[in-house]
Amino acid sequence: MTVAEELHFGRAAERLHIAQPAVSQQIAGLERELGVRLLDRSSRRVRLTAAGTRVLDAARTALAAAEHVRLAAEPPAANLRMGAAAGLTARLEHGIDTLRGNGAPFDVVLVDLPLTARLNALRRGELDLVPARGEPTEPGIEAIPTWTEPLLAIVSARHPLAGRPTVGPAELAGTALRLPARRLDRHLHEAVAAAVRGTGVRYEPGRPAGAPRDTVVEIGSDPRSWTVLPADQSAELGATRVTAIPFEPPLTITGTVLVPEHGPGHAARCAAPAFGGR
Known part of the structure; x- marks a missing residue:
């Protein structure tokens, strides 16, 4: 699953x-065991085969089931079980530090699952909260708006606008926009796409984006x-051949804390404000 997400060994x-x-x-041993080729490899890129795509879905289900067993062993009153997500490291650290600074009477346990498995675990009560970007509408899940984050235009250091302190949305109309990949994080994709549509500028669509690091x-x-990325995610990538430029007027997205719609969830709702600010 990790190779499929990164597409890079x-x-x-x-x-x-x-x-x-x-x-x-x-991976080679798994391919021999299953009798199918899961990945097409070359010196330049790694791609899932059709069989690899099918197996990936089953692998996610299997890993989620294994995680279910582990979570069932955790003392529920002692821990706040939180779904981790790529690109939210700074936000997670801020929230955890705030909770501990406030003397929260529980330990924070981070659980790394793919998005679909993360949401299913939240619905089943196996996770208490999941920080996310955007304001997603998901069955059985309540989204609590918690923070606002600026979006940045990510351009090549050789782009004509690379030296600018800010950029207007219309100034980028002549280059192809590669939105964050929906298959990796549909909540982020939908939030960024909505913010871009709100500018009223029509951009030439670029080829589908992969993992943020690859796209950058x-x-x-x-x-x-x-491309367009949230400020925290852009800083986390630490790329040197691109420039991150704030928009003028600013473009922002909302960050939310997702909690189960039904069930007690009191601790999670009380913890949600800790992820705001900064």
């Missing part, structure tokens, strides 16, 4: 805290395209 190995050859060997690397070598 090196980054998958880094996330899993194991050596890259071990990742390759385990590609934009670094292509001054004809650009």
